[in-house]
Amino acid sequence: MALINDNKRFIQWAIALSLFVSVLITLDFIGDYRDGVAWTHLLTEVLILTFSLAGIVYFGRLYHQFAQSKINLLRQDLALANQQAQQWREANRGLIEGLAAQIKKQFDSWQLTPAEAEVGMLMLKGLSFSEIAGLRNASERTVRDQARAIYRKSGLAGRTELSAFFLEDLLLPRQ
Template identity: 60%
Template sequence: MMTLSLSFAIWLYRGWRRASRALAQTRHAFAARHATLKAERDQWRASAQSTLAGLGAAIDGQFDAWKLTAAEREVALLLLKGYGHKQIAGATQRSERTVRQHAVAVYQKSGLAGRAELAAFFLEDLLLPREP
């Protein structure tokens, strides 16, 4: 009985050590991948900085042409970033209904039908298909 208990304890300990090593390897791989992705993101941002600044200026210019208020601009930018009405309300300390009203005003002033058309208005030409 004692031998069986000792064998079982050794078996459990070895299993625990294997699991601990596997977890450590997984954590290391995850940290390395995270660092690689962060470096790639930072490199892309640095190389695209002037383009992004120009895009930001172009978006501001279009918002001026549409005569959007400051609140409508803020909501429109957050919609372009992919946030939902509830998320925008939380981020801007406004009610969801107010955010929805601002979004409707943006769509009316721009002549666009909704969030998808708003995003497409600014992004469609940036995402041209690759030539064969």
């Protein structure tokens, strides 16, 4: 990945330099044309301008290829992570279902409403209030109010204590 970033910087500098040369040559060409400089000199400047513009196009395409390769690497990493997560979920399906059932029982014992229980489960999954509001088509204020109701009914101080209530005993014992 460092090699890709180094090449990316090189290409960015090459594009900037080619653009700078193009601007300077264009300004020089305009001045020389107004001064009546020989057409061979003007032709040379047009040739230099053409090469610098070609450089911009070439390095622009190269930059695009590097960006695409980085995107492809990220997609591969994401696909692998999703595959590993799916394998973990499948291997631990019974444990996950049992934990979900126990969380639901605890929510029932706290007498949470169905909406509060859904918000509580989404909070345990790590979603923010705005993300929960978006998923539930509710306002963020409603979600915050439901979270406060969860804390009040459970006697817990906040999101951290809510998570710890269910996850604390999952930590490996110290040896």
